[in-house]
Amino acid sequence: MATKPMTKAQLVTALAEKMGTDKKSASAALDAISEIITAEVSAGGAVTIPNVGKILCRARPERMVRNPATGEQVKKPADKVVKMTIAKALKDSVNG
Known part of the structure; x- marks a missing residue:
């Protein structure tokens, strides 16, 4: 590796x-x-790279989070996050 x-x-x-x-x-x-x-x-679209995976943007809703230093609950505003889903072909080539 x-x-x-x-x-x-x-x-x-x-x-x-x-x-x-x-x-x-x-x-x-x-x-x-x-x-x-x-x-x-x-x-806001998605891109599929054959045999590698799919890259997309996902919206996250507003939520409550905790400050680890103080333990205080804080409201975090909605945001977007980029996600990548790995293709089965790549997973299979790595594992077998």
């Missing part, structure tokens, strides 16, 4: 090798994918 996550530079290098292109093109492709996902999820 890897001890450190793959960096962007390592990902760009691996992508360039897999695509058979230079690092500049691979970096541009990675940046474009990132921008598309960000724009779609920010607008």
